[in-house]
Amino acid sequence: xRAIVLTSIDxxxxxxxxxxxxxxxxxxxxxxxxAAALNHRDLWITKGQYSGxxxxxxxxxxxxxxxxxxxxxxxxxxxxxxxxxxPSLEWGxxxxxxxxxxxxxxxxxxGTLAEQVVVPxxxxxxxxxxxxxxxxxxxxxxGLTAYRALRRGRLRPGETVLVPGIGGGVSTMVMLLAxxxxxxxxxxxxxxxxxxxxxxxxxxxxxxxxxxxxxAQLLARAGRPPDLVVDGAGGDTFARALALxxxxxxxxxxxxxxxxxxxxxxxxxxxxxxxxxxTMGTPAEFRQMVALVEAGGLRPVVxxxxxxxxxxSALQRLDRGEQMGKVVLRISS
Ligand SMILES: NC(=O)c1ccc[n+]([C@@H]2O[C@H](COP(=O)([O-])OP(=O)(O)OC[C@H]3O[C@@H](n4cnc5c(N)ncnc54)[C@H](OP(=O)(O)O)[C@@H]3O)[C@@H](O)[C@H]2O)c1
Numbered sequence: 536x537r538a539i540v541l542t543s544i545d546x547x548x549x550x551x552x553x554x555x556x557x558x559x560x561x562x563x564x565x566x567x568x569x570a571a572a573l574n575h576r577d578l579w580i581t582k583g584q585y586s587g588x589x590x591x592x593x594x595x596x597x598x599x600x601x602x603x604x605x606x607x608x609x610x611x612x613x614x615x616x617x618x619x620x621x622p623s624l625e626w627g628x629x630x631x632x633x634x635x636x637x638x639x640x641x642x643x644x645x646g647t648l649a650e651q652v653v654v655p656x657x658x659x660x661x662x663x664x665x666x667x668x669x670x671x672x673x674x675x676x677x678g679l680t681a682y683r684a685l686r687r688g689r690l691r692p693g694e695t696v697l698v699p700g701i702g703g704g705v706s707t708m709v710m711l712l713a714x715x716x717x718x719x720x721x722x723x724x725x726x727x728x729x730x731x732x733x734x735x736x737x738x739x740x741x742x743x744x745x746x747x748x749x750x751a752q753l754l755a756r757a758g759r760p761p762d763l764v765v766d767g768a769g770g771d772t773f774a775r776a777l778a779l780x781x782x783x784x785x786x787x788x789x790x791x792x793x794x795x796x797x798x799x800x801x802x803x804x805x806x807x808x809x810x811x812x813x814t815m816g817t818p819a820e821f822r823q824m825v826a827l828v829e830a831g832g833l834r835p836v837v838x839x840x841x842x843x844x845x846x847x848s849a850l851q852r853l854d855r856g857e858q859m860g861k862v863v864l865r866i867s868s
Contacts, residue, residue: 578850
C-alpha cells in the first residue's frame with residue numbers, strides 16, 4: 536500500500552513509499568482510509584520536538600474510512616462500515632488521567648497517512664452521516680481535545696469563553712462546540728481574514744494577537760472578562776489569559792505552541808482561579824463528542840484538502856500557520 540513514511544527528523548523527509556499492507560491481530564481491524572488530517576503533533580514530530588520518537592513511522596492520528604478486514608474475535612457487523620477512528624490507544628482504566636501504556640495513533644504506532652491502518656475494534660465509531668469524508672477525518676483528535684477541554688472547564692450556557700489563536704485545528708473545534716453549547720465566544724488571531732471567518736462561524740469579538748495591547752482591546756470590546764479561557768498557545772498568551780479571565784474563572788491549557796509561560800503566580804490565588812490541564816480524552820468522551828457533533832449537525836472547519844502524496848507541503852502550511860481549521864489529505868474516493 537501507499538504510505539507517507541517519516542524516515543528522519545526533517546519535515547521534508549516525509550516520503551510516499553510502498554509498504555506492506557497491515558494485517559489485523561486479535562481484536563483489531565483494518566480501516567481502508569478515505570481521508571486523514573494533520574495535527575500540530577505531526578509537525579512537532581518531524582522537527583524532533585516530541586518525546587519518544589521512533590523511526591521510521593507512518594504519521595497521522597486522524598482518519599476516516601471503511602472497515603475492510605477483521606481480526607480474530609471482532610464482530611462481523613463492522614465489515615464494510617464507514618467509521619472514524621478514536622486516536623488514543625490504551626487510555627487505561629482511570630477516566631481522569633491516561634495510564635502508562637497510553638499512546639497517540641501515528642507514532643510510535645503506524646498512523647493514518649496511508650491507504651490502510653490497523654486499530655483496535657474499540658477505537659471505531661460510526662461516521663456521522665452528515666459529514667463528508669474530509670470533515671470526518673478532520674474531527675477526531677481536535678474534536679476530542681476540544682470536547683474534554685470544555686468539560687474540564689465546566690462551560691455553562693450563557694458564559695463567555697476566550698479561544699486564542701482561532702486558526703488552529705483544536706481552537707476552531709472549541710469555538711464550534713462552545714457556540715453549540717450556548718456560550719459567547721471571543722477569539723484572537725494573527726490574521727484579519729481568520730477573524731472574519733471566525734465571526735461568520737459565530738465568534739462575537741475578535742482581535743489581532745499581533746497588536747501589543749490585544750488583551751486590553753478584547754476586554755474593551757467584549758464588555759466583560761471571559762469566564763473561561765481555552766488555550767493551546769501557551770507562552771505570553773497563557774500568562775495574559777490569567778490576567779484576562781474573571782475572578783473565580785477557569786483557564787484550561789492543552790498546548791504550548793509558543794513555548795513556556797512566565798506566569799504571575801499571585802494572580803492565580805488572588806483571583807481564586809482554576810487552572811486546568813487536559814490532553815486527549817477517554818473513549819467515552821470521544822463517543823460523546825461524536826454524538827454531540829451528530830446531534831448538532833456540526834461540521835469541523837476544513838482549511839484545505841490535498842492528495843496524500845502532497846503531505847510534506849500540507850505540513851508546511853501548518854508550519855507557516857496559514858491554516859484556518861484542519862488540513863486534510865485525500866486518500867481514496
Ligand atoms: N494536549 C493535547 O491533547 C493536545 C491536542 C491537540 C493539540 N495540542 C497542542 O495544541 C497546540 C495547537 O494544536 P493544533 O493541532 O490545533 O495546531 P495548529 O492547527 O497548527 O494551530 C496552531 C495555531 O496557533 C495559533 N497561534 C500562533 N501564534 C499565536 C499567538 N501568538 N497567540 C495565540 N495563538 C497563536 C495560530 O492561530 P492563528 O493563525 O489564528 O493566529 C495557529 O493557527 C499545539 O501546540 C499542539 O501540540 C495538544
